[in-house]
Amino acid sequence: MKRYGKLLSILAVTAVVSSALVGCGSKSTSQNQQTSDKKDGKANVAVVLKAVNSDYWKTVQAGAMDAGKELGVDVKVLGPNDETDIAGQTSLMEDQIVKKVSVLVVAPSQPSAALATFDKADQASIPVVLIDTDAKWDKKKSFVGTGNLAGGKLGGKYLAEKVGKGSEVVIIRGALGDATHDERVNGAKEELEAAGVKIVEIQPANSDRNKAMSVMENLLQTHPNVKGVFCSNDEMALGAERALKQSNKTGVAVVGFDGSADALKSIKAGELTASVAQSPYNIGKLGVETAVKIAKGEKVENRVDTGTKVISKENVDAAQAELDKILKK
Numbered sequence: 001m002k003r004y005g006k007l008l009s010i011l012a013v014t015a016v017v018s019s020a021l022v023g024c025g026s027k028s029t030s031q032n033q034q035t036s037d038k039k040d041g042k043a044n045v046a047v048v049l050k051a052v053n054s055d056y057w058k059t060v061q062a063g064a065m066d067a068g069k070e071l072g073v074d075v076k077v078l079g080p081n082d083e084t085d086i087a088g089q090t091s092l093m094e095d096q097i098v099k100k101v102s103v104l105v106v107a108p109s110q111p112s113a114a115l116a117t118f119d120k121a122d123q124a125s126i127p128v129v130l131i132d133t134d135a136k137w138d139k140k141k142s143f144v145g146t147g148n149l150a151g152g153k154l155g156g157k158y159l160a161e162k163v164g165k166g167s168e169v170v171i172i173r174g175a176l177g178d179a180t181h182d183e184r185v186n187g188a189k190e191e192l193e194a195a196g197v198k199i200v201e202i203q204p205a206n207s208d209r210n211k212a213m214s215v216m217e218n219l220l221q222t223h224p225n226v227k228g229v230f231c232s233n234d235e236m237a238l239g240a241e242r243a244l245k246q247s248n249k250t251g252v253a254v255v256g257f258d259g260s261a262d263a264l265k266s267i268k269a270g271e272l273t274a275s276v277a278q279s280p281y282n283i284g285k286l287g288v289e290t291a292v293k294i295a296k297g298e299k300v301e302n303r304v305d306t307g308t309k310v311i312s313k314e315n316v317d318a319a320q321a322e323l324d325k326i327l328k329k
Contacts, residue, residue, distance in 0.1 A: 043295040046096035047105040049079035055260035063284025103291035111135030131287040133180040144287045144304040146278040151308035152187020155276040160195035162253040169228035171202040184232040212239030228253040234263035274312040
């Protein structure tokens with residue numbers, strides 16, 4: 001019996017030691033698995049746009065999604081239905097911060113109003129990349145977009161050449177306080193005034209086609225001799241062109257900004273005169289590519305300029321073919 005009892009004691013101790021060793025082994029395996037999961041996890045990039053319901057923003061979205069596919073990262077593109085919905089955009093950004101995305105890519109509708117949200121992202125250790133519209137925020141990792149002032153100058157110079165010195169023109173712009181539209185209008189004003197063109201009025205239409213149509217109708221009542229219109233995006237340019245057509249007002253040059261699909265169709269049809277084309281596809285694509293580099297700890301440029309060019313009847317076919325290729329991917 002003593003020998004039997006001693007044997008039981010040895011077995012009990014062996015079981016305890018084995019259990020302890022297995023426990024240690026399990027803990028180590030779990031830690032290794034967690035490290036492996038974290039190391040192999042995809043970057044999660046949230047792209048928050050000013051809106052999602054226009055050709056321009058849809059093209060930005062296409063570029064962002066293509067970059068995500070090529071780089072093997074998860075990309076979610078979000079935005080309110082209206083560029084003036086500042087609160088809606090803020091809510092979308094804050095939701096992505098709560099979800100702890102890897103990088104937040106934002107086209108801020110009103111940069112000054114977005115600063116507090118950017119600070120929240122920084123406090124949550126989420127890097128922020130700005131696209132399309134820059135903001136005076138020192139902690140941004142990069143700005144990817146158009147040189148809007150330079151683009152405005154390009155459009156203003158083109159319009160001045162079309163209407164000639166001494167002609168009257170009007171400017172229809174996006175929402176007041178939107179830095180993108182401020183820069184485009186300021187650039188156009190500089191070139192128009194330098195060419196001796198008279199800017200008789202500047203009115204906002206909040207980047208909305210129907211509102212721009214109404215604004216243009218009212219401007220024609222006040223300024224019947226207007227010879228040109230500069231609009232700080234294509235949606236408003238198309239609305240202005242519709243108002244001119246319905247008022248049987250011919251010989252008025254209309255220049256938009258964005259190079260959207262609808263604008264190109266209108267130029268090809270001999271309606272819209274021209275559009276200062278950005279590369280919205282590249283803004284989305286390079287924005288996500290920049291975000292992924294940041295997520296990997298790589299160095300990025302402070303500013304990535306995606307460039308501008310004027311699209312008119314002379315080069316619209318080539319521009320349309322390029323856009324078709326992008327949107328059919």
